[in-house]
Structures are given as C-alpha cells and as structure tokens.
Amino acid sequence: MKNLFVYIECEAGRVADVSLELLTKGRELSNRLGVRLEAVALGKGVAALQPLMADYGVDTLWVADDPLFEPFRTLPHTAVLTALIEREQPQIVLFGATCIGRDFAPRVSSALHSGLTADCTQLEIGDHSDPKSGKHYTDLLYQIRPAFGGNIIATIINPDHRPQMATVREGVMLRATAAEKGAAEVREIAWREALSDSDLAVKIIEREVAERKIDIKGAAIVVAGGYGVGSKENFALLHELAEVLGGEVGASRAAVDAGFAEAERQIGQTGVTVRPKLYIACGISGQIQHTAGMDQSAMVISINTDPDAPMTRLADYAITGRVEEVVPKLIQFYKKNSK
Amino acid sequence: MEQKFQIVVLAKQVPDTRQVGRDAMTAEGTVNRAALPAIFNPEDLHALELALDLKSRIAGAEVRVLTMGPQRAAEIVREAMYRGADGGYLLSGREFAGSDTLATSYALACALRKVGADLVVAGRQAIDGDTAQVGPQVAEKLGWPQVTYAEQVVKVDGDRLQIRRRLAEGVEVVECPLPMVITVNESAPACRPRNAKRLMCYKLARTRSELLEEQSWVVERVEAMPELQIVELAAADIEPDMAQLGLAGSPTKVKRIENVVFQAKEAKRLTASDEELEALIVELMAAHTIG
Structure with missing residues (x-):
C-alpha cells in the first residue's frame, strides 16, 4: 500500500503525452502521501524507457518487455496488470483516458472489484467522513470529473476499496520533469504466469494507423x-x-x-x-x-x-x-x- | 428445431444532456431530470443497428434489448422493436438504485446469464455518464472477450467475427471468438428508422407492470400474443449476490456535485472598428502574446 501506479501507454517506443502528464501528477500525489511512484509499461523494448522514467521521478519501472504486448490487446494487458496489482497492492492506479485506457481500465477494475472513475480532469488528496456510518477516512483520492454532459462537476471517492483507480483526460494536467530524478529501478513483471491461452484469443488481422497530422494540443x-x-x-x-x-x-x-x-x-x-x-x-x-x-x-x-x-x-x-x-x-x- | 442465436443489445434510456437549458439545473446546482427529455442513448442505437445487420447475416439470429432502469425505460424497448428488435427485457427495481458502473455491470451480467446470450452488443458510452465502462465490465463479469469502438462486423466466420474498430489515429480489424461483448462507436452506421408496420404491430407491447394500468382489451391482447410481452425482471429473478447490487455494491461514491460556474471574467468590450482592432493587435504584440 506504499505505492502509486501509473500505466505507461507506449507504442514503438513512443510514450503517450498523457502518461507523462500522469507521472507529473503522480509524483506530486506520491510526495503528498509519502509513497513510491511506480510506472508500469508493457510492450517491445520498454525497459529502454528507464532514463525517461528517471527524469519524471519514477522510483520503480515495472516492465513486461515482449512483442506479445504490441500492438495493444485488451486481454493480455488486463491479465498482466491485474496480477501485478494483486501482488503489489498499490493504493492508487492511474491511466490515460485514451482509447487504450478506456478500453482496459474498466476491465481491470472489474477483475479487482475496485472502483474506477472515468475521464478525470483533476485529482486531489483529501479526507472524508461518512455521515451514515460515522467512519472517517484520511488521504483519499478525490477523483474530479465533469458529468452529465459537462453540466456538473462531480467529486468521486472510493472509501473502502483498493486500489483507487482513475482514467485522466489527455492534456488537462501539466507535464514537467521531476525536481529530483528518480531511481527508476527496472523490475521485470512475472507476466508469463499471469497469462492463459484464452487471453490470446483475439487476433489483430489488419491495422492502419495514420500519424497524427494535426496537433492542436501543443499549439501556443x-x-x-x-x-x-x-x-x-x-x-x-x-x-x-x-x-x-x-x-x-x-x-x-x-x-x-x-x-x-x-x-x-x-x-x-x-x-x-x-x-x-x-x-x-x-x-x-x-x-x-x-x-x-x-x-x-x-x-x-x-x-x-x-x-x-x-x-x-x-x-x-x-x-x-x-x-x-x-x-x-x-x-x-x-x-x-x-x- | 432451428438453433437460435441470441443477440442481446444493452441499451439505456438517458436524459438528453445535449438539450440542457437554463431550467435543467435547480437553484441548488443539482440536475433537474424532469426538465430533460428522456431518449434512447445515441450510441446504443448504433449498437442496435449493428445487431440488426448481424441478424440478417446469421441463421436463426434474434435481437433482444436489455435495459436497466425505471418503468418508463420500457419505452426504449418498444422503440427498438419498432426498428427491428424481436423483443426485450426491462431490469427494474429499487435494489438497483445508486448503482455505479461496477454494480450496473454486475446486475446486467446476472441478467444476461439468466436470459441467455450468444453475443452482447452495447453502445460505447451513455451521454449522461460518458464513462464507457459498463461494456468492458460486463465482458469481464461474463469472462468473455471484448471488442470496443466497433464500426462494422466485416466477416462472420463460423464461431468467430471479424470486426473493424476505430483507434485514436486509425482503424484495425480484429478476429474474436464468440461469445463476446462488442461496444459500438458513434462512427458506426446510424440506426435504421422505425418501420411503420412494426410500429402498428408493437405499439401495444407492454411490461407486466404496465399492464396493471391498462384497459382490459389491451391486457387480453398482450396476454394472447407473447411477442407483445416485454419481459420484466426484478432483482430476485436474476439470482444475484444482493451485496453487489445498488449503492451497497458500488465501490465509488459521489462526495460532491457542483454546478459548473464560470469564473466570470470582466471582458473588455470591443467593436469591429479598425481603430479598436488595431489597438488590440498592438497591445497583444507589446505583451508578446502574439508575434
């Protein structure tokens, strides 16, 4: 319970911007909670992300370094991440609210029977008192998101279930390298034992991915x-x-x-x-x-x-x-x- | 007897959040649901179309809609029948109140086990929550694979489907074994319209509870024609672990809801005159905002 996970979305060695934004926020939350910031990357050659992860203040980089994990497929990613979370028991797990994060984070949360809040625009740490039970909770993750077509802003908490999981929208959080470099110690996930044959049942038979030609996100x-x-x-x-x-x-x-x-x-x-x-x-x-x-x-x-x-x-x-x-x-x- | 292939479409009746006017929010900042029209969730209509298209391509296939909601959600089952669905189920009861996505998925998965499904199709997400979580979570609860952001089933190949799905920056075709859960993207083909004949035929379709309010001739007609019976399921009918339903079964809790208020800035008002626009440009350049 002394760690916070950030799922690193990565294809052909390129890390999604939102993952770096999450590491920036993750470092801030980890410092506030006094826990370790741990990144999880699945894919081909992901161990090579070590220097980048160090720049963003990552303490541990968990890797499943194998071509099997690229391109992304729901079932193998779900099985491996679920097994790692069960073993390492992070208190918080963050994903980008991308096509990939929104596809498999719900599945991981269902497998773990823990709550997941989609498309957060803000994350904070705070306390909570349950008026009914009188129970007091400290240092919960406030998962803040627009709801109801953007007409309201809701603050969601998971008082009793761990990990507290959220997907976060791309571009809403600032991205900056950490004030202090992290050790980014690379650790291999025991992923082979997490997978079964049925996890490999879905096959990608055709794929056409265009480079993003228009990039308005980075425009000043x-x-x-x-x-x-x-x-x-x-x-x-x-x-x-x-x-x-x-x-x-x-x-x-x-x-x-x-x-x-x-x-x-x-x-x-x-x-x-x-x-x-x-x-x-x-x-x-x-x-x-x-x-x-x-x-x-x-x-x-x-x-x-x-x-x-x-x-x-x-x-x-x-x-x-x-x-x-x-x-x-x-x-x-x-x-x-x-x- | 012909082997049936059951396609179940998960659909939700939602308040039309795109039509939010000033009266849609109460003074306290909560949502005034009564002020919003209740509609068939838009992406669930795309899901229905994908299911109806498959029905014409798979021998013995039938399409039924499953919705969880209050009694009036039976409206969307009828709507689906007007467009080509063979029937539907309404999962309703106070036990389901306050469900988050996980508790909703659990209830739907229990109902699907009960009614039997060979394929589940759902919209990617509902416009009142925008979470896109229920489809994948239902798949996990059933232990089935999932194909999200689907646009089209390109090939039916025995017990496998080839499905084209939309990615952030492209498309891919995956092959997935049945049974599976498909969630359908808004970029998929739009749903066919109501069929006038079907409308005449199914406008009397009713749930058990709705029949209690009806005149006797309607009751007799529906009782005589099973295709007009929308199957109503209560919590007990789906044999759930009650602890996993509703608010109690929901790991996430809403701590606070706030109305969206702009921090109203005091805008500097300008006309479209040359003098004012040039002064603005000069000011922005001096501040290095532009240039």
Whole structure:
C-alpha cells in the first residue's frame, strides 16, 4: 500500500503525452502521501524507457518487455496488470483516458472489484467522513470529473476499496520533469504466469494507423471556429489568421458536424483539451461541452455577433462583430504592425 | 428445431444532456431530470443497428434489448422493436438504485446469464455518464472477450467475427471468438428508422407492470400474443449476490456535485472598428502574446 501506479501507454517506443502528464501528477500525489511512484509499461523494448522514467521521478519501472504486448490487446494487458496489482497492492492506479485506457481500465477494475472513475480532469488528496456510518477516512483520492454532459462537476471517492483507480483526460494536467530524478529501478513483471491461452484469443488481422497530422494540443495559439463561422470558405480565414500568428485551427463540435473542419480539430468534451496562451474563439457560442476543452487558456478573445454569447464570460476581450469582417482585419493589422 | 442465436443489445434510456437549458439545473446546482427529455442513448442505437445487420447475416439470429432502469425505460424497448428488435427485457427495481458502473455491470451480467446470450452488443458510452465502462465490465463479469469502438462486423466466420474498430489515429480489424461483448462507436452506421408496420404491430407491447394500468382489451391482447410481452425482471429473478447490487455494491461514491460556474471574467468590450482592432493587435504584440 506504499505505492502509486501509473500505466505507461507506449507504442514503438513512443510514450503517450498523457502518461507523462500522469507521472507529473503522480509524483506530486506520491510526495503528498509519502509513497513510491511506480510506472508500469508493457510492450517491445520498454525497459529502454528507464532514463525517461528517471527524469519524471519514477522510483520503480515495472516492465513486461515482449512483442506479445504490441500492438495493444485488451486481454493480455488486463491479465498482466491485474496480477501485478494483486501482488503489489498499490493504493492508487492511474491511466490515460485514451482509447487504450478506456478500453482496459474498466476491465481491470472489474477483475479487482475496485472502483474506477472515468475521464478525470483533476485529482486531489483529501479526507472524508461518512455521515451514515460515522467512519472517517484520511488521504483519499478525490477523483474530479465533469458529468452529465459537462453540466456538473462531480467529486468521486472510493472509501473502502483498493486500489483507487482513475482514467485522466489527455492534456488537462501539466507535464514537467521531476525536481529530483528518480531511481527508476527496472523490475521485470512475472507476466508469463499471469497469462492463459484464452487471453490470446483475439487476433489483430489488419491495422492502419495514420500519424497524427494535426496537433492542436501543443499549439501556443489556437484560432477556433464554431457553427457561427458559417461555411468552410469562412473557415479558410481562420486558417489564414492561424498561419500568420503561428497557431493552429480548432473547431467546436457543431463546426465539425457541419463539415467546416476535420474531426481532429474538435475541442471540447468529446474532442481534445487545449491550454494555449491565446485562444481566439470565432463564432463559438460557448456551450459547456466546448468550453470544457479550452477554459484553461491563458487568454481568450471572443468574436461573436451576439454580445451576450456565453463565451463572453470566459473572454478577456469580446469583439462584437462578424467573423468574416473581423478576422481579415486582424490579419491586416498584424501584418502591418509586425513589419 | 432451428438453433437460435441470441443477440442481446444493452441499451439505456438517458436524459438528453445535449438539450440542457437554463431550467435543467435547480437553484441548488443539482440536475433537474424532469426538465430533460428522456431518449434512447445515441450510441446504443448504433449498437442496435449493428445487431440488426448481424441478424440478417446469421441463421436463426434474434435481437433482444436489455435495459436497466425505471418503468418508463420500457419505452426504449418498444422503440427498438419498432426498428427491428424481436423483443426485450426491462431490469427494474429499487435494489438497483445508486448503482455505479461496477454494480450496473454486475446486475446486467446476472441478467444476461439468466436470459441467455450468444453475443452482447452495447453502445460505447451513455451521454449522461460518458464513462464507457459498463461494456468492458460486463465482458469481464461474463469472462468473455471484448471488442470496443466497433464500426462494422466485416466477416462472420463460423464461431468467430471479424470486426473493424476505430483507434485514436486509425482503424484495425480484429478476429474474436464468440461469445463476446462488442461496444459500438458513434462512427458506426446510424440506426435504421422505425418501420411503420412494426410500429402498428408493437405499439401495444407492454411490461407486466404496465399492464396493471391498462384497459382490459389491451391486457387480453398482450396476454394472447407473447411477442407483445416485454419481459420484466426484478432483482430476485436474476439470482444475484444482493451485496453487489445498488449503492451497497458500488465501490465509488459521489462526495460532491457542483454546478459548473464560470469564473466570470470582466471582458473588455470591443467593436469591429479598425481603430479598436488595431489597438488590440498592438497591445497583444507589446505583451508578446502574439508575434
């Protein structure tokens, strides 16, 4: 019970950003609780992650270093992680809320009969008193997540079951190497004894993975458009503004559904989360499903014909006007003044 | 007798969280469920379509819907029947109240064992919780493999299915032995609409409890026609370990619920005039926010 696990998602030697974000948060929580931070990686050549794990303050790196684990398949990953958790008894286990984490973390939690909270946006340590039983709990993991379509924020706890498990959304937590390097002692998981033949029953027979071409998550400036942009042609103006400012183009779900922008650009609860230093919201009303993905932006400019659009409440600057009028002017004045 | 192949679709009736207006939240910051329309969870409709498509490709296949919820959730069983399902089950009772995903999955798995299933299909996630946990947890409870984010069954090959599934940055086709749990992504084909003939035929489909409120001619009609009987299951019918149901069987507890409030910033208001926009650009450049 003296450790916290972070599942490291990794393919072809590349670690998912969210796993590093979780190590950063995991280090902070481990320090607060006085426990060890332990990373778990399954895949080909994962022992080579040792130096990276040390940078992020990992005390122990558990590995199942075998090609069997790549590409990801639900059953072998579930069996091996479940067996390791049963043996090592971590008090907390964190996963990225990615396709992979959301696929097998529920299965692990069911096998362990412990609770799992999906898509957390915040993790904290705190106490809890049960008003019915009068029982007092110290140092629980507060798993904080939006629920009900983003209209409420719920704090979930697992008072009596261990481990406390959560998946965490990509991009919502900061990522930083640790102040002090960790030992990142590599330990081999006894994975062969955890697997049975039935765990290998599902076969991948075809796989087409495209490199992520559009990366709005890492952009310092995001120019995002909503349904109010009106057309794909008007969206081209946003691309032009993003290009001159050195930013990326994002979109609300309504704009993606209308075919104005690619799905990869979708920001919000069902898209990516961004935290740029400047977010320019063009014709975005500001529904909670969208703002959940951008409300950590350092500065927000809203361009909208409706001066009372909900986005105004998040904005530092609210420009009342039409996108196709304002955006070309912004481009013009930027070019003029940057000379 | 022809060998039947039972496909069970897990479906949930959910409040339409996409239609949340000002009256959907109470002054205390809790959700006013009554103000929201109750709908068939969108991805569960994609799941139904995938199941109906398979029914036409597997000899002797039947599609039934299983839903857990209050009495009015029988509406979505009827809705599924209008679109092509052969029937359905409503799992209902106060024992299930307060269930988290694990307790829900346990109850559904018990019900599935009871009614018998060769294949379970569910939507990836429900729009009121967005957890995507129930499908995989039902699979684990049944000891079956799972295929998540499915878009299409590309091939039925004896006791194996080849399924195309959506990944974060691509697609893959997996081959999985039956029985299994499939969860269906929103990128899968949309559900076929209601069929007018089926609507006429099944609009009288009722659960046992619903019949108590009906006129005698309806009761007689339903009793005479088994296909109009939506099977109602209570906790005792699925022979569960009661300790694993409802709030008591839920490891996760809600400690606190907060309404989402924006920290309302005082926005600086600008018009679209050249002077004001140029001043903004100059200000942002001076602060090195841009440039």
